[in-house]
Amino acid sequence: MGNKVELTRRRILQTGVGGGAACLASSAFATELNPERTITLRPRVHPKGWLTYGDNATQHPLRVRPHTPYKVIIENGLEVDTSVHWHGQRVVNAVDGVPGITQEPIKPGERYEQTVVFPDPGTHWYHPHLDSHATVGRGLVGALIVEEETPAPFDHDITALTSRHLVTQDGAIYPNFGELFNTRFPDGATWSWRINSAAAIPHTAAANAHIRLRLINASAMVPFTVEQPDIAALIIATDGHPVATPRALEGPLKIWPGQRYDLALKMPNRPIDLTTEEGFALASLHPSGTAAPETAAPRLPLNPLAKPNLAEAVTFPLTLTRDTQSFTESAIAAFNQLRGYADNRGADWRLNGVSLYEDALCGEGGPPLFVARKGETVRLNITNHSVNHHPMHIHGHSFYVVARGGVPVTSLDVHDTIDVESHSSTEIAFVADNPCRWMVHCHDLRHQMQGMMGYFVVEG
Ligand code: C2O
């Protein structure tokens, strides 16, 4: 990492864009910490190039209570700088884990401490926000389960933090993953699936038991599709936020990188597998013991999330393009198809015409994508002018989807990551109620690495 980047980071942290000092001050909590409320994360390298947040290859979900201060200790055992971003949690800006915007990078060997309060019960996850493509791609991800104030009375609560990784034939992470820009299957590498950073394990449950299955896509760059199981399943939460009215899962469910879905299932009297369309088992459930009495499925309380005021909203555009240099888009698409590349080569991705790179956040102090006043409803009209899908993610806020492809959306699903289809638009709305600077980026982390990132400011 060059000096210029270091200097730039420092400058942004000190002078800030949109009120840096005030933003950083908000991390100071006067609250006394219960000594047990300590979370220690030790990012480290495992054999064959895998990374996890600890000594075990398996990553147990981190379970925390909401609205409770936790002391988080991060001991960086990697050879690269790192940080921890709590994906989906509307935390105060100072603990959002974005080097260059909210903190200095955590150096190799360094111990970093912060106090974090998790406001949103539900299914979330965490990952570094530096070298993200390479580190997430090597498995440095964890599930973050924020319990309900009164834990929902499911009989079983199963987390499937699912990720796909490029591996060589002997099970090692494909070397030079960080430099792997575009090639889909280099040197005989194949996709390998992981659940909670390990091989999937079967579960047992009594017939009629109520099961909460938390699905998280923690892949660096690929979606997966859940096949319709042959039992009734209810969608009960999207991106961590309970839905107003649970609805039946009907047909395949595509989950984009960064997204989460909570499903409620009632255990039948026979084994069931919930699989992806490739046949990978996300959850294998086997009946055991005697059947439980038939009861109604537990309901989740809604999270308090301000409702957008669409009538008085401020609308901003967000265009997704790539710098195709001298090529036309169709020529690049044809080229990629011919070569079997998942993506374009040598092109940069842009938000509103500008690329922003992780290792030089806000490089020359570039302007924010938009500025909102605290409390204002923001309507973001995201238009994708490319042939790729883009799972777009915003920090510090969760949003409602207002329209897709120009068609109004009536469900009140809440997301923090939403897929914007090729040559289409998606409109989202949220109340800008969390002050300071927040990232907006594509959660296909290869696109993020290639510049598909920016930030916005909430003043006040
Ligand atoms: Cu999952 Cu900017 O993050």
Ligand code: CU
């Ligand atoms: Cu993208």
